[in-house]
Amino acid sequence: MTIQVLMPALSPTxxxxxxxxxxxxxxxxxxxxxxxxxxxTDKATMEFEAVDEGVIGQILVAEGTEGVAVNTPIAVLLExxxxxxxxxxxxxxxxxxxxxxxxxxxxxxxxxxxxxxxxxxxAAPAAEAEWTGPTKTLAVRExxxxxxxxxxxxxxxxxxxxxxxxxxxxxxxxTQGLLDEFGAKRVIDTPITEQGFAGLGVGAAFMGLRxxxxxxxxxxAMQAIDQIINSAAKTLYMSGxxxxxxxxxxxxxxxxxxxxxxxxxxxxxxxxxCPGLKVVSPWSAADAxxxxxxxxxxxxxxxxxxxxxxxxxxxxxPDADDWLVPIGKAKVVRPGKxxxxxxxxxxxxRALEAAEKLAEEGIDAEVIDLRSIRPLDVETIVRSVQKxxxxxxxxxxxxxxxxxxxxxxxxxxxxxxxLDAPVARVHGADVPLPYAANLEKLAxxxxxxxxxxxxxxxxx
Amino acid sequence: MANESSKKxxxKKxxxKxxxxxxxxxxxxxRKAATKxxxxxxxxxxxxxxxxxxxxxxxxxAGQLYGMGLIGGFCHLYIGQEAVVIGMxxxxxxxxxxxxxxxxxxxxxxxxxxxxxxxxxLTGREGGYSKGKGGSMHxxxxxxxxxxxxxxxxxxVPLGAGIAFALQYKGTDNVCLTYTGxxxxxxxxxxxxxxxxxxxxxxxxxxIENNKYGMGTSVERSSATGANLHDRGKAHGIxxxxVDGMDVLAVRExxxxxxxxxxxxxxxxxxxxxxxxYRGHSMSDPAKYRSKEEVNKMxxxxxxxxxxxxxxxxxxxxxEEDLKAIDKEVKQIVSEAADFSQQSPEPDPSELWTDVxxxx
Numbered sequence: 001m002t003i004q005v006l007m008p009a010l011s012p013t014x015x016x017x018x019x020x021x022x023x024x025x026x027x028x029x030x031x032x033x034x035x036x037x038x039x040x041t042d043k044a045t046m047e048f049e050a051v052d053e054g055v056i057g058q059i060l061v062a063e064g065t066e067g068v069a070v071n072t073p074i075a076v077l078l079e080x081x082x083x084x085x086x087x088x089x090x091x092x093x094x095x096x097x098x099x100x101x102x103x104x105x106x107x108x109x110x111x112x113x114x115x116x117x118x119x120x121x122x123a124a125p126a127a128e129a130e131w132t133g134p135t136k137t138l139a140v141r142e143x144x145x146x147x148x149x150x151x152x153x154x155x156x157x158x159x160x161x162x163x164x165x166x167x168x169x170x171x172x173x174x175t176q177g178l179l180d181e182f183g184a185k186r187v188i189d190t191p192i193t194e195q196g197f198a199g200l201g202v203g204a205a206f207m208g209l210r211x212x213x214x215x216x217x218x219x220x221a222m223q224a225i226d227q228i229i230n231s232a233a234k235t236l237y238m239s240g241x242x243x244x245x246x247x248x249x250x251x252x253x254x255x256x257x258x259x260x261x262x263x264x265x266x267x268x269x270x271x272x273x274c275p276g277l278k279v280v281s282p283w284s285a286a287d288a289x290x291x292x293x294x295x296x297x298x299x300x301x302x303x304x305x306x307x308x309x310x311x312x313x314x315x316x317x318p319d320a321d322d323w324l325v326p327i328g329k330a331k332v333v334r335p336g337k338x339x340x341x342x343x344x345x346x347x348x349x350r351a352l353e354a355a356e357k358l359a360e361e362g363i364d365a366e367v368i369d370l371r372s373i374r375p376l377d378v379e380t381i382v383r384s385v386q387k388x389x390x391x392x393x394x395x396x397x398x399x400x401x402x403x404x405x406x407x408x409x410x411x412x413x414x415x416x417x418x419l420d421a422p423v424a425r426v427h428g429a430d431v432p433l434p435y436a437a438n439l440e441k442l443a444x445x446x447x448x449x450x451x452x453x454x455x456x457x458x459x460x
Numbered sequence: 461m462a463n464e465s466s467k468k469x470x471x472k473k474x475x476x477k478x479x480x481x482x483x484x485x486x487x488x489x490x491r492k493a494a495t496k497x498x499x500x501x502x503x504x505x506x507x508x509x510x511x512x513x514x515x516x517x518x519x520x521x522a523g524q525l526y527g528m529g530l531i532g533g534f535c536h537l538y539i540g541q542e543a544v545v546i547g548m549x550x551x552x553x554x555x556x557x558x559x560x561x562x563x564x565x566x567x568x569x570x571x572x573x574x575x576x577x578x579x580x581x582l583t584g585r586e587g588g589y590s591k592g593k594g595g596s597m598h599x600x601x602x603x604x605x606x607x608x609x610x611x612x613x614x615x616x617v618p619l620g621a622g623i624a625f626a627l628q629y630k631g632t633d634n635v636c637l638t639y640t641g642x643x644x645x646x647x648x649x650x651x652x653x654x655x656x657x658x659x660x661x662x663x664x665x666x667x668i669e670n671n672k673y674g675m676g677t678s679v680e681r682s683s684a685t686g687a688n689l690h691d692r693g694k695a696h697g698i699x700x701x702x703v704d705g706m707d708v709l710a711v712r713e714x715x716x717x718x719x720x721x722x723x724x725x726x727x728x729x730x731x732x733x734x735x736x737x738y739r740g741h742s743m744s745d746p747a748k749y750r751s752k753e754e755v756n757k758m759x760x761x762x763x764x765x766x767x768x769x770x771x772x773x774x775x776x777x778x779x780e781e782d783l784k785a786i787d788k789e790v791k792q793i794v795s796e797a798a799d800f801s802q803q804s805p806e807p808d809p810s811e812l813w814t815d816v817x818x819x820x
Contacts, residue, residue, distance in 0.1 A: 006527065007527075008526075009527055009529045011743065011744035012534070012743075033520070033738075033759070044744070047746075051520050051521065051523065190656070191659070193652040196618050196621075196655070197652075197656065198618070199615060199618025200622035202618075203618065203621060203624075203625065204626040204629070205622075207557075207627070209629060226612055230610075230611075231615060235608070236815050236816070238593060238594040238608075239589075239598070239599075240590035240592075240593050240815060241591075242589075242601070242602050243602055275816050294820070297820070298820045299819075299820060327820065
């Protein structure tokens with residue numbers, strides 16, 4: 001059997017090229033790896049190597065020929081023991097003949113290429129059961145600590161790492177007591193090396209461990225965002241489902257107080273943009289505890305956005321051994337009929353404050369705590385808008401491509417006919433956060449901004 | 461052993477010469493035995509010859525399929541560097557893990573992954589290791605403890621340290637071979653990983669495959685301290701050694717020491733493999749940054765496969781016919797892989813939506 005040497009594609013975009021030069025002539029013996037020709041691609045002149053060994057039986061395309069299509073036979077190679085007589089039987093003597101579309105052959109296509117169907121809709125999980133049992137009063141930081149404590153006690157493969165999480169007891173005292181209880185093997189102080197320990201955590205998660213990686217604040221996670229997106233979020237997909245990263249990245253997110261532009265921003269929409277991640281941002285201590293426990297048990301990477309200003313706030317938390325809140329389910333924290341207000345994290349408190357003020361003016365607002373940013377519980381939002389016909393989205397972050405932008409788009413797609421006013425967005429000012437007390441206050445959305453937006457969509 | 465000239469491989473088989481080289485081989489063997497690890501047995505040599513040849517032929521075939529438009533995008537061939545992965549893999553045991561960057565086909569074949577599944581991933585087919593969703597740079601095998609296949613230069617290094625962390629956490633004495641190229645040695649996260657690996661005595665072998673060029677930039681032009689990269693761990697207390705990465709036995713010898721170091725709980729170690737890639741950085745690289753003479757010199761005088769072939773023939777351990785039989789076997793495997801990679805169907809359109817998240 002003679003071997004046809006085909007015009008190669010030598011770049012991802014090449015469809016044809018110039019056969020610049022033959023380095024061999026008919027009758028020459030070639031071995032695999034020998035440079036036999038030079039080919040000009042759309043990018044450069046490349047050397048073209050023989051893949052098989054044999055003797056050049058015939059050159060089909062002369063050097064200098066331009067516009068040679070990829071996969072056109074350009075020469076015929078005689079294998080060991082063959083002579084020219086093999087050429088005619090191979091029918092390769094007609095260079096002009098349409099290149100018999102060489103082997104590659106169409107893959108046995110399983111189905112006609114269907115138009116890229118829309119992503120299958122996901123139903124939100126069932127909400128946690130209403131808690132009617134005893135509760136205890138806990139600050140958010142204690143609730144978070146208890147969640148980690150319970151999950152570490154429950155599962156040996158859970159460990160915690162981050163800056164100052166062990167001996168210092170947590171930069172914000174969220175990890176207090178964990179080192180004493182679980183020891184240095186499982187509660188690990190890291191150097192200040194975010195990209196390094198984020199990647200190390202993901203590698204450990206590939207191996208089936210369940211790391212909780214604390215960022216002292218999410219501002220520092222920008223050093224590690226490549227590992228979070230490219231390594232943690234994409235590996236399950238890139239490996240065809242073979243291995244993923246069951247890991248939680250947690251820490252305070254958003255503005256604190258007077259800490260300046262580099263330490264004050266909300267990452268909810270950054271991470272929510274990326275498939276392969278779950279993004280959670282609780283407000284109450286009960287949700288903080290129940291969601292963190294769910295996040296630790298989740299087989300996927302979860303971004304858990306806390307808020308420094310909430311750490312010291314106390315809430316009633318179910319006094320239960322195993323309080324879980326499902327990821328992906330929003331919560332109506334104040335029912336109402338006139339306008340829907342969505343919020344997450346610290347903005348939930350401001351939304352509730354706004355709702356009180358609105359009530360004084362005769363507007364009955366429904367406040368939804370999103371709790372999960374991705375997956376987003378669209379169903380709950382739509383159901384509320386079907387009732388109120390108006391919606392105000394609140395977030396501390398910037399407006400462009402923010403969580404509010406996504407909600408606005410979703411309402412247009414899913415609740416257009418129910419809307420009596422355009423969707424309103426309340427958000428942080430579109431500037432780096434200033435330091436001056438008065439400017440900082442102006443830049444961050446306050447309850448009053450929500451009141452005004454709600455009144456506007458109610459045409460009041 | 462490391463400096464043994466590959467000229468031996470081209471030594472003609474006059475019986476006198478053969479006898480002489482046989483004596484030399486025996487002498488080498490006894491000298492080695494006197495110092496430490498047992499010399500390679502003829503069976504070992506035959507195995508390495510076969511395994512390196514499989515990578516070589518596989519990569520040549522991949523280059524050909526790329527030329528035919530069957531493989532798309534980026535495709536980084538491993539030709540020339542075969543001795544590194546085969547020598548290192550010879551030092552591993554069940555449960556040891558491997559992770560590398562994007563020039564990864566050789567590593568996969570070395571860990572025993574099926575050439576059919578690897579080639580079918582290159583062609584983007586259902587039968588590929590990642591069901592066609594990963595491609596040349598993103599393949600994994602839980603079964604063979606191969607953890608990818610990573611496309612961002614240097615990102616695999618903290619991941620490898622994390623795999624080693626998990627091996628230690630679970631109380632095993634396994635190690636993680638974490639491969640990087642010379643280009644990655646200027647990425648910050650590599651040094652973040654060095655620091656943590658030493659702090660926590662992680663069982664990780666950082667194997668630097670120094671093939672002299674990060675894409676088109678030579679090590680000399682990118683490294684402030686010159687071409688030697690094995691001393692880059694000094695600041696973190698990591699011992700580092702330079703190894704002839706074109707000689708599978710030199711690699712194996714260094715690898716055995718490194719693996720023993722890690723298994724004994726002494727923490728990380730660096731092996732810098734001086735190696736060479738014959739082809740361009742990727743398929744579309746005309747490699748104008750180096751001379752033809754340089755490439756030819758490496759190919760003709762330092763080829764890792766020719767070196768072992770010479771040892772087998774000169775040592776009288778194998779005949780030309782024996783090796784030809786191996787060539788034929790390897791060619792057959794590669795040809796079957798190529799066939800499979802074209803016959804396997806493209807992934808079903810429904811696969812677009814799977815494997816994004818696992819059910820909680």
